[in-house]
Amino acid sequence: MAQKIYAGVTVDVNEEGYFTNPSQWTKEIAVEIAKEEGITLTDQHFAIMEFLRNRHLGGEALSIRSINHSGVIDVKTFYQLFPGAPLKKATKIAGIPKPASCI
Amino acid sequence: MEQEYPIKKVNIICAKGAIEDVYATLVMGNGAVMEGIETNLFFTFFGLDAIVKSRMDKLHTGVVGNPALRLPGGLRMPTLLGVIPFMEAFTSWMMKGQMAQLDIPPVSEFLDLITAGGGKVYACKLAMDMFKFKKEDLSEHVSGILTVGEFYEHAGGEGSQIIFT
Numbered sequence: 103m104a105q106k107i108y109a110g111v112t113v114d115v116n117e118e119g120y121f122t123n124p125s126q127w128t129k130e131i132a133v134e135i136a137k138e139e140g141i142t143l144t145d146q147h148f149a150i151m152e153f154l155r156n157r158h159l160g161g162e163a164l165s166i167r168s169i170n171h172s173g174v175i176d177v178k179t180f181y182q183l184f185p186g187a188p189l190k191k192a193t194k195i196a197g198i199p200k201p202a203s204c205i
Numbered sequence: 206m207e208q209e210y211p212i213k214k215v216n217i218i219c220a221k222g223a224i225e226d227v228y229a230t231l232v233m234g235n236g237a238v239m240e241g242i243e244t245n246l247f248f249t250f251f252g253l254d255a256i257v258k259s260r261m262d263k264l265h266t267g268v269v270g271n272p273a274l275r276l277p278g279g280l281r282m283p284t285l286l287g288v289i290p291f292m293e294a295f296t297s298w299m300m301k302g303q304m305a306q307l308d309i310p311p312v313s314e315f316l317d318l319i320t321a322g323g324g325k326v327y328a329c330k331l332a333m334d335m336f337k338f339k340k341e342d343l344s345e346h347v348s349g350i351l352t353v354g355e356f357y358e359h360a361g362g363e364g365s366q367i368i369f370t
Contacts, residue, residue: 163308165308166235166239166318166322167308167310167314167318168308170318176321177317177318177321177322178321178322181321181322181323185241186241187239187240187241188239188322189239190239190240203308204232204236205232205235205307205308205309205310
C-alpha cells in the first residue's frame, strides 16, 4: 500500500491515489488533493463531498444519479464543480474509495 | 515507451427500441460522460422510440425469439409462452423493476443525466422521415436531427470511436 503526505499528514492511498482509510481525511487534506486536480474548493464542493462521504460511510453505493437526490446540487452543477470525471474526482478529493458503480 | 491511445470521444448508434438495446446505449453513453469522454448518441430506426416523448418511458422487451430470456428461477422461457396476452408487458414491467432496484433511471431521466454532463443526443433524419416524426415529438434533450453525413462530421476527431449497439 502506498502512502502520501498531504497538509503535513501521512495518509494511506491505493495505486490510483484513492484513500484506503477515509478516517484519515481532513478538509485541509482535501484542499491539497483538489489542487493536484486543478480544482479550488468552495463551500458547494464541501457540501457535496460531505454527502458523498456520508453515503459511502453508510454503506450505500455512489452513482451519478444519487447526486440529484442529495438536496445539495444537481448533476449539471456537479459536472461544473468537478470538470471531466466528476464522481471519480469528487470521491478522490473526499477521501473515499473510487465508486464501483456503472451508473 | 509504450504509447497510450485513450478514447477521447464516443459516438454510439442505437437502431433498436427494445429496453435492452436502448439501455445498452444509455449505460455506455452515460458511462463515457462520467469518464469525461465527449459523447454523441445517435438514435435511428426503432431506436427513435427512446427519444420520442410519448414512448421513451414505455419501452418493452421482446419475449418472442429471445432464447436468452428466462423465467424467474432460471428456466428458459419457451417462445410459445411469449404469445400469451400481456406476457410482453409483464416481462417488461419485471425488467424495469429489476433495473430500478439497481438505481438505473428511466429513459427520460437517463437522458437528463447524460445531457447534464455535456453528452449530446441526436435523431436520424431518414428514420424521422420514415416514421413521420416531427421535431416536436422528440425529447427536449435532443440537440438536432442529423443526416448520415452530418453524423460522420460530428463523429470525427483523434481518439474518436463509433459504436453500434
